[in-house]
Amino acid sequence: MKAVFLSLCLTALISCKNTESQKETPMTETQNTEHTSFYIGTYTDGDSQGIYKASLEADGTFTKPVLAAEVANPSFLAFNDAKDILLSVTEREQGKIGTFKVAGDTLTPINEQNSGGANPCFVTINEANYVLVANYTGGNVGLLKLNEQDGSLSELLDVEQHEGQGTTDRQEGPHAHSAWFLPDGSGIVSADLGTNQLWFSKINTQTNKLEPAEPQKLDLPEGAGPRHLVFHPSNGFIYVLNELDNTVAQIGKENERYSVKTVTSILPEDFDAFSKAADIHISKDGKFIYASNRGHDSIAILEVTEDGSLTLIANEPTKGKDPRNFQLTPDEKFVIVANQNSNNLVSYTRDPESGLMTYASEITAPTPVCILFE
Numbered sequence: 516m517k518a519v520f521l522s523l524c525l526t527a528l529i530s531c532k533n534t535e536s537q538k539e540t541p542m543t544e545t546q547n548t549e550h551t552s553f554y555i556g557t558y559t560d561g562d563s564q565g566i567y568k569a570s571l572e573a574d575g576t577f578t579k580p581v582l583a584a585e586v587a588n589p590s591f592l593a594f595n596d597a598k599d600i601l602l603s604v605t606e607r608e609q610g611k612i613g614t615f616k617v618a619g620d621t622l623t624p625i626n627e628q629n630s631g632g633a634n635p636c637f638v639t640i641n642e643a644n645y646v647l648v649a650n651y652t653g654g655n656v657g658l659l660k661l662n663e664q665d666g667s668l669s670e671l672l673d674v675e676q677h678e679g680q681g682t683t684d685r686q687e688g689p690h691a692h693s694a695w696f697l698p699d700g701s702g703i704v705s706a707d708l709g710t711n712q713l714w715f716s717k718i719n720t721q722t723n724k725l726e727p728a729e730p731q732k733l734d735l736p737e738g739a740g741p742r743h744l745v746f747h748p749s750n751g752f753i754y755v756l757n758e759l760d761n762t763v764a765q766i767g768k769e770n771e772r773y774s775v776k777t778v779t780s781i782l783p784e785d786f787d788a789f790s791k792a793a794d795i796h797i798s799k800d801g802k803f804i805y806a807s808n809r810g811h812d813s814i815a816i817l818e819v820t821e822d823g824s825l826t827l828i829a830n831e832p833t834k835g836k837d838p839r840n841f842q843l844t845p846d847e848k849f850v851i852v853a854n855q856n857s858n859n860l861v862s863y864t865r866d867p868e869s870g871l872m873t874y875a876s877e878i879t880a881p882t883p884v885c886i887l888f889e
Contacts, residue, residue, distance in 0.1 A: 553571070565587075568583040568620050571844060576875070602661075606636055611627050628671060631671050649691040654689025658718065675727075677712075712741070736757075752776070756794070779825040829871055835854025837856040842888060
């Protein structure tokens with residue numbers, strides 16, 4: 516009996532020790548509960564009420580999107596450098612740009628100003644808190660400034676009005692689609708789908724006005740329709756996504772002048788139906804560029820070669836209709852795609868070596884058109 520009692524005690528001690536060891540063991544990858552939060556810009560002509568917030572879990576699944584702020588047509592979003600102020604366009608005939616204080620899962624409105632033109636579709640901000648807004652129908656770029664103390668926007672400081680037209684039905688006049696601060700701090704470049712050009716300018720910080728650079732404009736191939744762009748982290752090239760002809764143009768600079776180096780299709784060779792491009796992103800290592808096709812409904816995956824030119828290596832189906840905006844997660848392990856006209860978000864795992872994407876999960880979301888990670 517004594518032997519049995521000692522045996523039971525020993526078993527109990529071992530059991531307790533094992534339990535303590537399990538508590539001290541770090542969580543495995545499958546047990547990891549970390550998630551990545553993001554905001555969703557939408558169009559509110561259907562079920563959407565404004566800006567939503569959701570999270571991507573460690574396994575690639577989504578939490579249900581919840582309403583963070585009621586806003587009309589918040590089709591593009593941006594953060595200030597501290598990520599405590601969110602900026603949103605109101606894409607309507609009377610264009611507006613508003614700011615919100617980030618407070619947990621909600622956004623508290625701060626103020627709203629005129630964007631300088633009709634149907635603003637893009638907003639960005641730099642470290643000096645200058646704000647650029649691209650007004651699509653207005654065909655211009657508005658300049659404002661964020662008050663760092665209270666997060667409010669100044670009144671409109673200046674407007675760069677574009678002029679000209681291209682050769683297609685969508686290019687009857689200027690349609691500014693995006694505006695970007697050059698990485699070296701030397702100025703601004705905006706993509707105008709209507710004039711079929713890149714426009715270059717600078718901010719005069721003494722007068723808070725936009726001034727044309729020299730040269731001011733770069734023509735893209737006829738009928739291209741420049742929409743968005745990315746800057747390579749090391750090779751100095753700009754890669755411009757052209758909406759109308761579904762291509763990416765490699766832009767180089769020599770002797771202070773820009774020129775088109777190469778143009779690469781983002782559609783398979785055997786595809787001849789209608790499609791239009793929407794968004795473009797580049798991996799942090801500069802090895803891969805991704806671009807969305809609406810019509811073909813895919814994410815094109817392109818490899819950056821040694822000379823900076825691109826090679827299309829795959830088109831991953833988006834499992835939804837009209838992929839508008841998409842984003843790589845901050846750690847670049849996943850890609851989230853916003854399918855505007857099938858009302859869903861789709862996640863993919865991303866292989867950093869091959870650049871390829873593999874379907875992970877999806878969830879319903881009302882008319883999603885922009886993804887912004889915290």
